[in-house]
């Protein structure tokens with residue numbers, strides 16, 4: 473005999489291979505809690521609409537409470553014969569309460585049920601993710617405050633460009649994560665719409681009250697077209713795109729941490745608990761965590777590609793293809809949550825080495841632009857000052873010294889506009905302090921931004 477709820481139409485049971493191939497219980501069981509939540513609201517609405525009796529509703533509530541407790545206690549055995557989480561729970565309910573359990577699926581299909589479950593689940597995950605983004609931002613803001621006055625080389629093309637504050641560099645990532653937070657909030661609005669009531673694809677003949685169900689489930693809106701409600705997973709794609717951008721941002725920071733921790737740079741150290749050794753090279757301390765974040769960013773971008781490919785070319789309305797949305801989506805959420813969590817801890821375990829950063833600034837003629845600006849302020853056109861300073865840099869490079877180490881008469885040999893006051897702008901600190909405007913790298917501005925972010929994060 474075949475246990476399938478839909479087996480009445482068939483002459484033979486599906487093969488074991490097909491059962492495994494089409495079943496989703498191995499992975500969709502994690503939706504159980506949200507599936508029950510959706511069912512309870514649907515049942516209550518049906519009772520209010522006069523479709524279910526009060527006794528049936530009471531039985532459903534009682535049975536579902538027991539099932540929820542069984543799941544919580546790990547007392548439930550999921551059955552592949554019952555295909556997915558929806559039919560496992562429904563069968564269990566019916567075993568417990570009889571006919572009332574069989575009435576639960578009135579005016580509903582697994583198609584609107586599963587779309588609802590995913591949205592309920594994802595909505596909760598987004599809330600967690602948003603708070604994890606903010607914890608990471610808080611760690612970066614603390615690091616920025618502690619190092620507002622620490623000067624490091626700012627790079628373009630990974631060549632020394634101009635001095636920047638290490639705090640300013642950290643705050644660049646706080647800005648990126650701020651936009652990531654906004655993207656999650658925005659995505660959540662479109663996740664938070666209710667498919668229930670769409671049934672299989674065309675709606676239902678029962679006098680359902682979708683507003684009631686939506687209200688019970690805390691949905692902000694109701695999907696307005698039944699075909700669209702059951703078939704589109706754009707909300708999942710959108711979420712995975714937002715997740716991919718977070719991972720891209722963290723991958724960029726990871727790349728920097730890895731470079732900065734290389735002894736050739738020696739800008740930072742990462743606490744031992746985030747690093748591992750080598751089985752052969754006794755001296756090694758490897759930045760495994762940032763390396764894995766860099767690697768896992770590829771994994772999430774892969775899920776985005778997978779989900780968007782899954783959706784393309786699907787005719788309306790529901791197709792079983794959509795069952796394939798779950799594993800990539802679940803893995804995106806799990807990977808993202810683990811990454812955000814570990815990253816906030818790791819950034820609190822970063823030690824900054826200001827001497828090495830400053831030494832690197834001194835090796836790269838990082839204040840050359842400052843000297844050019846100095847000459848402009850004394851009357852020289854910028855294009856000319858650019859050329860004059862290039863000559864001075866070439867000279868200093870040959871002499872193996874920094875611009876600030878050239879004697880006054882030598883500097884004056886390049887332009888008679890140079891005076892004693894030039895040395896204050898040629899130091900890395902002078903260069904930093906001179907960029908004292910909104911968005912600039914001056915420590916004073918960094919501290920203003922630290923305060924701004926503290927207020928935003930305190931919400």
Ligand code: ARG
Pocket residue numbers: 496500556582583586792794795796
């Ligand atoms: N397990 C299915 C999914 O994940 C549930 C919906 C199945 N609906 C159907 N008519 N086969 O999408």
